[in-house]
Amino acid sequence: MIEKEIVQDKTYFLQMKEHPWLSVASFVGIFLFWEMVSRMEWVPPLFLPSPSGILLEGWAMLKTGLIFKHILASLSRILWGFVIACSFGVAVGISIGFFSIPEAVGNPIIAATFPIPKIAILPLLILWLGIGEASKVAVIALGVFFPMVINVYTGVKNVDPLLIKAALSLGSNRARIIRKVILPSILPMVFAGMKLGIGIALLLVVAAEMVAADAGIGFMILTAADLMQTKKLMVGLIILSLLGIFFNWLFQKLERVFIPWKQ
Amino acid sequence: MKVLIDHISKTYVDRKGERTEALQDIHFAIEENEFVVVVGPSGCGKSTLLNIIAGLLSPTSGQVIFEGTRTNTKPHTAVVFQDFALFPWRTVLKNIVYGLEEKGLNKTEQSTIAEQFISMVGLRGFEKKYPHQLSGGMKQRVSIARALANDPLLLLMDEPFSALDAQTRTLMQYELSRIWEETQKSFLYITHNIQEAVFLGDRVVILSRRPGKVLSIMKIDLPRPRNEHLTVEKKYLEYVNAIWRYIKEQAWEALEEKT
Ligand SMILES: Nc1ncnc2c1ncn2[C@@H]1O[C@H](COP(=O)(O)OP(=O)(O)OP(=O)(O)O)[C@@H](O)[C@H]1O
Ligand SMILES: [Mg+2]
Numbered sequence: 001m002i003e004k005e006i007v008q009d010k011t012y013f014l015q016m017k018e019h020p021w022l023s024v025a026s027f028v029g030i031f032l033f034w035e036m037v038s039r040m041e042w043v044p045p046l047f048l049p050s051p052s053g054i055l056l057e058g059w060a061m062l063k064t065g066l067i068f069k070h071i072l073a074s075l076s077r078i079l080w081g082f083v084i085a086c087s088f089g090v091a092v093g094i095s096i097g098f099f100s101i102p103e104a105v106g107n108p109i110i111a112a113t114f115p116i117p118k119i120a121i122l123p124l125l126i127l128w129l130g131i132g133e134a135s136k137v138a139v140i141a142l143g144v145f146f147p148m149v150i151n152v153y154t155g156v157k158n159v160d161p162l163l164i165k166a167a168l169s170l171g172s173n174r175a176r177i178i179r180k181v182i183l184p185s186i187l188p189m190v191f192a193g194m195k196l197g198i199g200i201a202l203l204l205v206v207a208a209e210m211v212a213a214d215a216g217i218g219f220m221i222l223t224a225a226d227l228m229q230t231k232k233l234m235v236g237l238i239i240l241s242l243l244g245i246f247f248n249w250l251f252q253k254l255e256r257v258f259i260p261w262k263q
Numbered sequence: 264m265k266v267l268i269d270h271i272s273k274t275y276v277d278r279k280g281e282r283t284e285a286l287q288d289i290h291f292a293i294e295e296n297e298f299v300v301v302v303g304p305s306g307c308g309k310s311t312l313l314n315i316i317a318g319l320l321s322p323t324s325g326q327v328i329f330e331g332t333r334t335n336t337k338p339h340t341a342v343v344f345q346d347f348a349l350f351p352w353r354t355v356l357k358n359i360v361y362g363l364e365e366k367g368l369n370k371t372e373q374s375t376i377a378e379q380f381i382s383m384v385g386l387r388g389f390e391k392k393y394p395h396q397l398s399g400g401m402k403q404r405v406s407i408a409r410a411l412a413n414d415p416l417l418l419l420m421d422e423p424f425s426a427l428d429a430q431t432r433t434l435m436q437y438e439l440s441r442i443w444e445e446t447q448k449s450f451l452y453i454t455h456n457i458q459e460a461v462f463l464g465d466r467v468v469i470l471s472r473r474p475g476k477v478l479s480i481m482k483i484d485l486p487r488p489r490n491e492h493l494t495v496e497k498k499y500l501e502y503v504n505a506i507w508r509y510i511k512e513q514a515w516e517a518l519e520e521k522t
Contacts, residue, residue: 166342166344170338170365
């Protein structure tokens with residue numbers, strides 16, 4: 001008997017379909033629902049203000065310019081801490097990854113200090129550096145340093161030894177190998193470290209500002225809560241979310257620019 | 264210039280202290296402008312030998328000596344690795360000038376030399392491409408151009424065409440033969456393909472299975488330039504058969520040992 005059977009693609013379920021409209025719809029849906037919940041006062045607005053109310057509050061804060069003071073204060077702390085942490089992280093990571101003596105010295109120190117939640121070090125840092133900017137920048141720097149150094153170290157350990165051999169055979173010395181082989185090889189890991197780090201930086205800046213500050217998003221959120229200004233508090237949360245999204249976007253763009261050999 | 268591979272032996276010792284004897288008393292010389300091919304069964308220590316000659320691995324005993332060189336020509340060797348070893352973050356052009364940067368040549372000198380080798384290996388128009396945008400054969404040509412651009416006294420090649428399909432491989436053999444005639448350098452070429460060895464070589468060093476020992480060194484007395492007509496000539500086939508007889512036993516023994 002002759003039968004006809006058309007071959008089916010058995011892997012069809014692996015092809016992830018994209019549902020852009022669903023993402024938008026669910027996002028909008030949640031906000032509409034939320035709006036309804038607070039408009040109908042199912043939950044008291046003091047506990048859950050409506051999205052439109054939050055937006056209006058944010059707009060008001062924008063117009064008075066008050067919000068910028070807080071954003072700038074937090075951003076400058078993040079920026080300083082981040083830049084310091086990344087520079088040290090890359091330098092230390094390369095040293096302990098590439099040279100045996102720094103590795104022997106550095107590894108146990110990092111292993112011992114890495115597990116300490118960085119926020120627990122803040123009181124000590126305040127004791128040492130005072131209540132001002134330095135201690136806040138330092139705690140952020142510490143928090144970002146560890147994921148960076150660990151990523152860079154792993155990156156250096158995973159550099160293709162064949163590429164190092166190729167560079168040696170073409171006349172590179174060790175310093176040139178670090179610059180021309182190790183550095184470009186670890187760039188993807190550096191970016192991964194930065195993406196991890198920015199989340200930690202946001203967390204720590206808020207925490208540090210809640211302990212002691214007179215400006216900053218963390219400070220703003222805390223004072224808003226004290227005064228039961230729930231809308232203002234929510235504005236703070238939205239700013240944090242936007243900052244996180246912005247930095248992720250920024251790093252993705254930078255990655256494209258700096259790593260053009262990866263499509 | 265002459266390169267003496269002077270009684271090289273190599274025993275690997277791994278972390279557990281287990282020893283693998285890879286090479287045993289390898290002794291031969293590479294003359295100026297000579298194309299020497301090393302053939303041997305898989306795992307006999309060919310790559311080990313190449314790395315030792317390139318100064319990328321220390322021998323357990325013996326030494327590699329370059330005679331009649333001037334120090335200002337360093338590095339003396341350049342390597343074409345089996346897996347290309349191109350820098351993925353560098354374009355074709357940037358890969359080729361890598362060694363020239365290390366020699367401290369200025370930008371114009373670099374690009375003049377690069378231009379020359381880019382046309383020699385037929386990669387015009389691909390200067391700005393990244394390695395991942397190239398086919399295997401093109402990558403291998405970049406790798407050859409990069410090595411040649413560095414103007415080594417001795418070019419070392421580790422099974423450079425083994426990842427290529429048969430047609431590309433044949434064409435690349437013709438190309439390499441032509442390039443060697445053009446550059447008049449010493450080449451050391453590693454392969455386990457006997458036809459390739461006879462087609463390319465002035466001399467073929469036949470290694471035994473592991474630990475690699477020199478079984479025989481055969482002078483290949485065939486006219487140059489070599490081209491496709493050669494591969495049907497009686498003399499060529501005789502050489503191929505003669506080497507095959509050496510290798511056959513070795514290959515059988517190795518196979519039996521494994522199973
Ligand atoms: N780093 C190493 N440590 C221990 N043993 C090794 C090491 N490198 C190679 N060997 C062993 O030495 C022997 C020779 O290896 P080598 O890579 O030189 O062989 P080869 O002739 O190039 O083989 P192929 O034709 O498959 O490329 C092999 O048996 C291999 O297992
Ligand atoms: Mg090999």
